[in-house]
Amino acid sequence: MASPWSLSGALRGMFSRKTIDEDTWTDLEDALISADFGPDITDAVIEELRASVERFRTTDPADLKRMLRETLEERLARLDPTLTLSNRPAVVLVVGVNGVGKTTTIGKFAKFLTTYGRTVVVGAADTFRAAAVEQLATWAERGGAQIVRPQQHGQDPASVAFQTVEKAQREGIEIVLIDTAGRLQTKSGLMDELSKIRRVIEKQAPIAEVLLVLDATTGQNGLNQAEAFIEHAGVTGLVLTKLDGSAKGGFVLAVQEKTGIPIKLVGQGEGIGDLTGFTPHVFVQNLVG
Amino acid sequence: MATFGNLSDRLSATFKNLRGKGKLSPADVDGTVREIRRALLDADVNLEVVKAFTGRVRDRALGDEVSKALNPAQQVVQIVNDELITILGGQQRRLQFAKNPPTVIMLVGLQGAGKTTLAGKLAKWLASENHTPMLVAADLQRPNAVTQLQVVGAHAGVTVFAPEPGNGVGNPVRVAKDAIKYAKDKQHDIVIVDTAGRLGVDAELMRQAADIRKAVDPDEVLFVLDAMIGQDAVTTAKAFQDGVDFTGVVLSKLDGDARGGAALSVASVTGRPIIFASTGEGLDDFEPFHPDRMASRILDLGDILSLIEQAQKNFDEEEARKVAEKFATDTFTLEDFLAQMQQLKNMGSIKSMLSMLPGARGMRQQLDNFDESELTRTEAIIQSMTIQERRQPKVLNGSRRLRIARGSGTTVTEVNALVNRFEQAAKMMKTVAKGGVPQVPGMGPIPGAGFAGKAKKPQQKKGSRSGNPAKRAAENAALAAGKPVGPAAAGAGSGFGLGGAGKKAAPTEEELASLQKFLGR
Numbered sequence: 151m152a153s154p155w156s157l158s159g160a161l162r163g164m165f166s167r168k169t170i171d172e173d174t175w176t177d178l179e180d181a182l183i184s185a186d187f188g189p190d191i192t193d194a195v196i197e198e199l200r201a202s203v204e205r206f207r208t209t210d211p212a213d214l215k216r217m218l219r220e221t222l223e224e225r226l227a228r229l230d231p232t233l234t235l236s237n238r239p240a241v242v243l244v245v246g247v248n249g250v251g252k253t254t255t256i257g258k259f260a261k262f263l264t265t266y267g268r269t270v271v272v273g274a275a276d277t278f279r280a281a282a283v284e285q286l287a288t289w290a291e292r293g294g295a296q297i298v299r300p301q302q303h304g305q306d307p308a309s310v311a312f313q314t315v316e317k318a319q320r321e322g323i324e325i326v327l328i329d330t331a332g333r334l335q336t337k338s339g340l341m342d343e344l345s346k347i348r349r350v351i352e353k354q355a356p357i358a359e360v361l362l363v364l365d366a367t368t369g370q371n372g373l374n375q376a377e378a379f380i381e382h383a384g385v386t387g388l389v390l391t392k393l394d395g396s397a398k399g400g401f402v403l404a405v406q407e408k409t410g411i412p413i414k415l416v417g418q419g420e421g422i423g424d425l426t427g428f429t430p431h432v433f434v435q436n437l438v439g
Numbered sequence: 440m441a442t443f444g445n446l447s448d449r450l451s452a453t454f455k456n457l458r459g460k461g462k463l464s465p466a467d468v469d470g471t472v473r474e475i476r477r478a479l480l481d482a483d484v485n486l487e488v489v490k491a492f493t494g495r496v497r498d499r500a501l502g503d504e505v506s507k508a509l510n511p512a513q514q515v516v517q518i519v520n521d522e523l524i525t526i527l528g529g530q531q532r533r534l535q536f537a538k539n540p541p542t543v544i545m546l547v548g549l550q551g552a553g554k555t556t557l558a559g560k561l562a563k564w565l566a567s568e569n570h571t572p573m574l575v576a577a578d579l580q581r582p583n584a585v586t587q588l589q590v591v592g593a594h595a596g597v598t599v600f601a602p603e604p605g606n607g608v609g610n611p612v613r614v615a616k617d618a619i620k621y622a623k624d625k626q627h628d629i630v631i632v633d634t635a636g637r638l639g640v641d642a643e644l645m646r647q648a649a650d651i652r653k654a655v656d657p658d659e660v661l662f663v664l665d666a667m668i669g670q671d672a673v674t675t676a677k678a679f680q681d682g683v684d685f686t687g688v689v690l691s692k693l694d695g696d697a698r699g700g701a702a703l704s705v706a707s708v709t710g711r712p713i714i715f716a717s718t719g720e721g722l723d724d725f726e727p728f729h730p731d732r733m734a735s736r737i738l739d740l741g742d743i744l745s746l747i748e749q750a751q752k753n754f755d756e757e758e759a760r761k762v763a764e765k766f767a768t769d770t771f772t773l774e775d776f777l778a779q780m781q782q783l784k785n786m787g788s789i790k791s792m793l794s795m796l797p798g799a800r801g802m803r804q805q806l807d808n809f810d811e812s813e814l815t816r817t818e819a820i821i822q823s824m825t826i827q828e829r830r831q832p833k834v835l836n837g838s839r840r841l842r843i844a845r846g847s848g849t850t851v852t853e854v855n856a857l858v859n860r861f862e863q864a865a866k867m868m869k870t871v872a873k874g875g876v877p878q879v880p881g882m883g884p885i886p887g888a889g890f891a892g893k894a895k896k897p898q899q900k901k902g903s904r905s906g907n908p909a910k911r912a913a914e915n916a917a918l919a920a921g922k923p924v925g926p927a928a929a930g931a932g933s934g935f936g937l938g939g940a941g942k943k944a945a946p947t948e949e950e951l952a953s954l955q956k957f958l959g960r
Contacts, residue, residue, distance in 0.1 A: 167840060178488055185606070189480045200631035248720070249551025249665065257582075280555075282581045288606055309782040334695040367485030367549060369696070371671025392550065395638040396678070397671035420550075432614075436714030 156400035165211040168404035170203060174211060178218070187400035187439065188370050191407070195221055211337040219438045225403060226430035229412035232426075233387065239359050241326045241351055243311075245344060245383045249373055251391035253282065253419055255363050256327050257289025258425035263325050270295035270322045272316025275307035275347065278331040286329050292422050297324065307331065307343065308350040314355045326355075334380030341344030342385045361414065363389045366399035376405045387414035390428070398437055446620065471515055476743055486702030487672040488526075488707045493724035495522055526703055527730035532687065532712040537658045541573075543619065545655065547648055547683055548663035549675060550636030553691035555584060555716055557663055558633040559591030566597055573627035576601035577611040577651060577812035580635035584598045588633055595722055598627065611635065616654045632657070639678025647684045660685040664701060666692045672701035673708045680709050690728065691717040706730075763825040771865050773829040777821045780814060819847035820857050833860055850886065 164177040175196060182192040195218075202217050210299050235242070242259075246252050253276070272290045276282035277300045290297040298314040300307075311328050318326045330347065333340035341430045351357055362385040364372050379385050388406070393416055402413055413428040472493045543663045544561070546554045558574055565572040570594035574592045576599060578584035585605035592599035600618045603609025610781045615632050624628045634651060637644035652660060664672065679685055688709075690702050694717050706713055713728045738839045813936075821829060823846030828835055835858060837851075844851045 183480060183486050184670045184673070186483075189477050246668070249553055251500065251551060279587070280586035280594070282585035284586050285581070287767070336695050365551065365665075365667070367665070367668045367671045367675070369482065369667065369672075369700070370481055371667045371924065372669075375667075392638070394640070395549070396640050396674045397669065401669060 162434065163399075165215045167211050168209055169209040172213055173382075174214070176305065177202070178214075180241045182400065185398045185400035186369055188373075188404050191404045198393060203380075215438065219434055222403070222438065223430050223434045225407065226367060226413070226433060227255050229406060229410065231387075231414050231428045231430075233359055233414050235358050236323055236354055238295040238322075239315065239326045239355060240324065240358035241315055241328065241355050241382065242358055243328045243360045244363060244389075245330050245360060245379055245385070246332060247365075248332050250332065250363045250365040250368075251417060252276075252328045252363045253286050253289060253329055254333060254420070255361075255389055255391060255415070255425065256286065256329050257293050258417060258422055259291030259415070260295040261422045262289060262425055264294040268325050269316060269323045270327060271318050271321075272296070272300060272324045273298045273311050273326065273328040274300060275310040275314075276329050276331040277303070277305050277307050277310060282329070282331065284337050289394065289422075295327070300345075308347045311347050312350050312354065315351055320355065341378060341382040346384055357384075359387055359414075361389050362411070363391055364399070364402065364405070366390055366392045366402075367395060368399075368401060370401060370404070372401040373405050373408060376409050376411065380409055381409065385409075385411055389413075389415040389417065391406060391417035393436075394424070400437075449519075451915075452700055465501060468497055471498045471500070475519065479703075480701035483667075483669045483672070483704075485670055485704035485708065487673070488704045491675045491707070492703075496541040499643060515920060523703070524730060526707045527713065533716055533727070534714065535658055535686075541619065541622045541630045542628065542659075543630045543632065543655050543657040544617075544659045545632045545634065545652060545657040545688075546661050546663055547679060547685060548632055548636060549638060549665070549668075550581070550720045550893045552636065552665045553717060554578070554636065554663045555587050555591060555713075556589060556720070557661075557689055557691060557725075558631050559630055559718060559794060560722050561715075563595035564596065564725055566632075569809065570629050571627050572597050572629040572631055573618070573625070574599045574621050574630045575615060575630060576603070576605065577615050577618075577632050579603055579605045579611050580607065580608050580612070580637040584633075584635070591722075612650045612654050615651045619655055623914075629656070637796070639675040639682075643845065645678065645682035659687060661687050661689050662705075662711070663691055663717075664705060665690045666690050666699040666701060667695060668701045672704045676709050678707045680711070685711060687714040689713070689715040689717060694724065695736050723742055727746040745781055773821050773824065773832055773861060774826075777818065777829070780818060806899045816847070816849060816853070816856055818847055820844075820854055823847040832861065 157421055164174055164181070166296055167174060178199070179192055180194060183189065187195070198221055199214065199217055202221075203214060206213065208214070234240075244252050244259075256272055260272055263270050268353070268408055270293070272286060272293075274283040274286045274293050274297060283299055287299070296317075296366050298310060298317055300310045307330060314328060315326055317323065328347070328351070330344065331340075333344070335341065348357065348360070360383050362376060362379045364375065364382070368375070376385065376388070388402060390402055390413055393399060405411070406413060413433075416426050416428050416433070418424050418426070475496060476489055476493045479492065480486070484492070496515070496518050499522075500515060534542075534544070546561075547834070548554050555578065562572040562574055564591050574588055574595075574597060576588045577583040578588070583606065585603070589599050589601060600614075600621055602617060603614055611634065618632065632651065632655060634648060637648060639645070661681055662676065662679050664676070668675070674686075687706055688700065688702075688711055690713055694698060702713055705711070706714045710738055716726055716728045718726065765830065789893055820843060823843045824835075828839060828843075835854075840851050840854045840858075844854050847854075
């Protein structure tokens with residue numbers, strides 16, 4: 151079993167040196183790139199740190215570590231990660247590429263909301279993938295939420311979304327979560343379908359949140375995903391999943407900075423309780439140690 | 440499928456700076472290597488791999504081995520191309536089948552990598568190669584993964600062995616073991632075991648995967664990897680190599696715009712070959728991985744060989760000869776047109792075929808907007824015609840056209856446009872079939888351009904769009920050289936669309952040869 155790679159592990163060697171020298175910077179650069187921050191953000195962070203080191207005239211790697219943590223934390227905390235679910239019903243649309251964990255996230259989110267005493271209905275608007283509806287139904291049951299299923303196979307997802315919101319309005323259910331089929335951001339036809347779902351829902355009730363689910367193992371492509379989904383679905387928040395793996399999801403910083411959309415939820419496992427709100431401090435703590 | 444399109448964009452931008460220089464100075468090389476490094480990092484190639492790669496490129500670029508006959512840009516292209524091929528695994532590898540059936544194939548990977556979908560594709564492909572595959576539902580973890588596999592199996596038309604309901608119930612090791620026995624009884628020669636997604640850091644699940652492996656003794660363990668994965672690809676791949684020791688890699692979601700650097704990383708770190716590429720959600724969107732072609736694709740030479748293969752597979756030569764004859768004798772009708780179009784549709788996504796052509800990278804945007812439903816609409820129009828109208832389009836008067844438009848849910852304008860296109864195309868094809876060169880202004884003799892009235896797009900492929908003048912010249916020259924082949928090939932198979940694809944392929948061997956020559960290999 152290979153021990154999981156970690157930024158903190160990679161940084162340990164570097165921070166245990168006596169002074170800050172060129173090797174330190176190279177190591178730091180390598181470590182950041184390996185955590186998927188991407189070349190651009192890595193350069194920016196390093197430049198910022200170099201300037202700080204210069205300004206405070208420090209040579210102690212421990213200072214550098216603290217500065218790194220502060221820099222990342224500050225960058226991540228620039229946006230407000232709170233979910234706005236004040237409308238009734240509050241409609242949440244969940245979107246993303248294939249296999250990032252949309253359905254699982256919805257299950258966990260439903261559970262999260264029902265624990266706080268909210269009533270939840272989920273809409274199975276993934277009418278495309280085989281057995282997606284059944285998968286969602288299982289999660290809904292575990293999460294104590296009601297579910298609206300498509301009446302026939304291959305039904306227009308927008309109509310399922312419509313029926314879900316309708317049901318919520320009729321029965322006074324507080325939160326509506328809508329699961330959509332995974333789609334690659336390059337499929338323009340499918341992206342248009344997403345815009346349609348959005349339009350259809352908006353005719354009934356304003357959409358409270360559009361959550362884009364991103365897989366932590368994703369690399370720099372995450373940015374392309376975010377940009378395309380923002381354009382077509384009007385994403386208002388990011389969900390980072392599979393953080394329990396060895397990937398650290400450094401690319402979300404680039405996504406958050408380039409798009410101005412905050413990370414709102416974090417998923418870290420297959421259990422139903424493994425979903426938490428996003429706290430920059432904890433995230434950076436896990437990253438840097 | 441311009442997988443590495445973005446990477447090739449980056450590299451060609453890099454090489455632009457080298458253009459016009461007679462010789463490479465160490466400073467040039469350093470600058471270029473830095474750009475390549477950045478491009479590769481942006482493409483999610485693992486850092487260690489990038490370091491090793493750029494190191495080798497740098498050494499070779501500065502070494503004496505480079506040909507003095509090539510200009511600097513060509514030199515670097517050649518070196519990068521060679522190195523990419525080396526890393527991606529050189530020769531293409533095929534699946535290993537067991538001497539005594541059943542051959543057992545086990546699929547492993549992270550959650551959401553696309554294992555279950557791949558299982559269906561693999562099964563369908565193997566069935567089409569005259570095997571009798573069976574799918575085994577050993578993912579008992581994820582809610583309703585078993586149901587999903589059953590649905591996928593039904594689509595692919597293969598047996599699914601699913602004794603356990605899943606959703607956390609049942610023992611996957613046992614299921615896998617029983618499956619082998621069952622396959623032997625029922626004479627299935629291939630068993631595909633779909634396992635649950637697991638993280639590289641999850642020791643317990645990794646042990647379970649190893650246990651399944653021990654229980655079924657697979658001939659192939661395929662590691663399914665999402666093409667979008669980042670730096671973590673290497674850690675994950677290593678964890679899986681230690682845990683279950685996979686024998687090959689499948690790259691999934693290659694139809695997205697991920698740069699797919701993970702392919703490079705994993706191949707170079709684990710030394711395991713990439714065997715298949717998965718390129719879409721349909722059960723047919725799947726192909727053997729060709730390392731050498733993939734490297735060419737990175738350099739935007741197009742994936743010509745794949746295109747030829749795909750066209751050949753669906754190409755009904757007999758049918759094509761009949762059509763060619765019809766052209767020559769002027770008896771080509773809308774009925775034939777319809778048949779042609781349906782055959783064209785069988786070839787799979789036109790988009791994916793177009794994107795395999797060299798120079799297609801520049802028009803990725805256009806490709807994305809290419810509306811395949813246009814074909815369906817054309818089909819509807821023709822199907823709304825009577826037999827007489829299809830055979831003699833001349834009888835189509837105003838009221839007939841109105842009826843057809845209503846019947847097909849289109850407008851009279853669209854019907855008119857189709858009829859015009861058909862007449863023009865038929866005229867043009869007739870000329871070609873008789874050995875002449877059609878006179879279509881600004882279009883050139885590319886008969887395929889007539890298909891389904893989608894003239895504009897394929898037409899643009901004619902010339903190379905390469906940013907590298909040498910490459911552009913070479914490609915254009917190759918295309919020009921291929922031109923005389925056009926009319927001659929018409930005898931063997933032509934027609935719009937179908938013949939077009941065949942024809943597009945026709946010049947490519949020469950084109951390829953000239954490209955090879957250009958690359959000095």
